[in-house]
Amino acid sequence: MRRRVISTMNVQTKLLFYEDPYLKECKAKVIDINSNIVWLDQTIFFAESGGQESDRGTIEGIDLLDVRHDDFGHILGKTPNFGQGDTVTLILNWNRRYKMMRLHSAAHLVYFAVREVIGELEVIGSHVSEERARLDYSFQGRISDYFPQITEIVNNVVSKGLDIEIYRKPDNPEIRIWRLGGWETPCSGLHVRNTKEIGQVRLKRRNLGKGKERIEIYI
Incomplete structure (x- = not known):
């Protein structure tokens, strides 16, 4: 397992939900991890904006609790067992x-x-x-x-x-x-x-x- 603690982030996450808001699942590369917060190279998960709440779903089967709007850190329900550089599966709570x-x-x-x-x-x-x-x-x-x-x-x-x-x-x-x-x-x-x-x-x-x-x- 590869993990490192970070103090600052400069991750550019591709926001797939703007390209296709009907996309329900995708693969993404883990750019960084800090405890239960994960940054990805791309995401289908919307972060609260325009009055609309953040999405929910799973990343590698782990519940997504929230998405930070300022840096698109994905807050998971527990510390994951995957690491930086891994490819993970994102599944949206579509309903x-x-x-x-x-x-x-x-x-x-x-x-x-x-x-x-x-x-x-x-x-x-x-x-x-x-x-x-x-x-x-x-x-x-x-x-x-x-x-x-x-x-x-x-x-x-x-x-x-x-x-x-x-x-x-x-x-x-x-x-x-x-x-x-x-x-x-x-x-x-x-x-x-x-x-x-x-x-x-x-x-x-x-x-x-x-x-x-x-x-x-x-x-």
């Missing part, structure tokens, strides 16, 4: 990932539907987990009063089976743009290719205090 992709795309639809129904509102928080997505707004009143119109717009777009496009800004390739027709917004998360994959969207309201409203998004 979890796909649910979050669907919810993340649904959240963008809700965001733009809110703009069409109510107007421009300040977003004060957002999150995408396997259970639900949420959008938090600065808003006076009950935002759920508008849910029938918002839901109608969203589910109408879902039923049309429209293609979702992800592209990078020509003048700044590090910025990824989510686009659906005339709707577009910067986003570093992962999404489905077509709105029909999302399924029927349901909304719930939660009041966060005076002037703060949360829309919870379920599929």
Whole structure:
């Protein structure tokens, strides 16, 4: 077994999930290891960004607990018995990932539907987990009063089976743009290719205090 403890990292990990978010398994070379943290030359595991939680899965059968966004260190459930230079198998928890992709795309639809129904509102928080997505707004009143119109717009777009496009800004390739027709917004998360994959969207309201409203998004 080959292992060395490191104090600094300068690993460039190829992010396969941006090239193909539907990729469920791959091989990767171990670049370095520090206890239960592993750095790889490439990965299918998304690290939390754009409000979307990190992926789960396994590396050589060991549970993946988290992925660090700053350096793509993969945090495992135990210290592995493989070492630097070894080739390992990565298997994604696809059901979890796909649910979050669907919810993340649904959240963008809700965001733009809110703009069409109510107007421009300040977003004060957002999150995408396997259970639900949420959008938090600065808003006076009950935002759920508008849910029938918002839901109608969203589910109408879902039923049309429209293609979702992800592209990078020509003048700044590090910025990824989510686009659906005339709707577009910067986003570093992962999404489905077509709105029909999302399924029927349901909304719930939660009041966060005076002037703060949360829309919870379920599929």
